[in-house]
Amino acid sequence: MKALRLHEVSAGYGGKPVVHNVSTTVDEGGWFAIVGPNGAGKSTLLKAIAGLVPHAGTIEVHGRAARSLSRRERAREVGYAPQKPALPEGLTVTDYTLLGRTPHLGPLARESAADLSTVDDSLARLDLAALSGRRLGTLSGGEAQRAVLARVLAQQTRLLLLDEPTTGLDVGHAQTLLERLDRLRREDGTTVVSTLHDLTFAAQYADTLLLLDNGEVAAEGRPEDVLTSERLRRHYAAETEVLLTSGGHPVVVPLRAAPEA
Numbered sequence: 001m002k003a004l005r006l007h008e009v010s011a012g013y014g015g016k017p018v019v020h021n022v023s024t025t026v027d028e029g030g031w032f033a034i035v036g037p038n039g040a041g042k043s044t045l046l047k048a049i050a051g052l053v054p055h056a057g058t059i060e061v062h063g064r065a066a067r068s069l070s071r072r073e074r075a076r077e078v079g080y081a082p083q084k085p086a087l088p089e090g091l092t093v094t095d096y097t098l099l100g101r102t103p104h105l106g107p108l109a110r111e112s113a114a115d116l117s118t119v120d121d122s123l124a125r126l127d128l129a130a131l132s133g134r135r136l137g138t139l140s141g142g143e144a145q146r147a148v149l150a151r152v153l154a155q156q157t158r159l160l161l162l163d164e165p166t167t168g169l170d171v172g173h174a175q176t177l178l179e180r181l182d183r184l185r186r187e188d189g190t191t192v193v194s195t196l197h198d199l200t201f202a203a204q205y206a207d208t209l210l211l212l213d214n215g216e217v218a219a220e221g222r223p224e225d226v227l228t229s230e231r232l233r234r235h236y237a238a239e240t241e242v243l244l245t246s247g248g249h250p251v252v253v254p255l256r257a258a259p260e261a
């Protein structure tokens, strides 16, 4: 089964689409990265899939029309981590992560021992156990980013929508985070759909890239097929050289202009 199926999806704000006619499918257990220049519509497309922005066309999540899902049903199917989350500063990391269990709580809205154990597991997976009692307002940017992911992991959905999950992380923390997500994907069969600005990271982790420009699909396919210096010039106005790692993954190197004589 496909985790996600989009057919001629348009989405935008105030009735004005900024994403136009996107059709694609995402395999269950795959990692699908949406890339493209600033303002291309990447976040808007993710928000449309998460049900936060209205859309035209069809979005199916695990074979069910997204429009037909109640909020609670959707929250059990789809976990969404925004690029700029509004964090309640006074909540502890544990209490915030526990919010991820909300769609699973029974009528009395009391969390069970199993819910608490899921929270502990999510915190451990993101290396946050030592910070579990800290208030969100006291965390560094990278720690707060991990807390947001812990809440989404605690939601235990089969599909994760992650908007720039490595924003504000240094190369080591970004790599560790992407490795953790990759492990989750391999161990639990979770599907990851993420936007990623770092094309070299995107090429390392995603099996498919969707290149959006001006709200339209400019290219889609394997990273080594999508990332060409010609496309990066056309869609990003960037001069680059695309190298290959020994493992065959593209590496995008920005080139400095030749100094004027």
Ligand SMILES: Nc1ncnc2c1ncn2[C@@H]1O[C@H](COP(=O)(O)OP(=O)(O)OP(=O)(O)O)[C@@H](O)[C@H]1O
Residues within 6 Å of the ligand: 013, 018, 036, 037, 038, 039, 040, 041, 042, 043, 044, 045
């Ligand atoms: N809430 C909003 N109301 C009106 N326009 C918006 C809103 N959010 C985004 N837009 C506009 O929609 C377009 C696409 O924005 P979006 O955030 O989806 O792009 P993006 O590809 O994620 O960009 P970036 O790489 O800069 O994060 C932009 O022109 C942006 O100004």
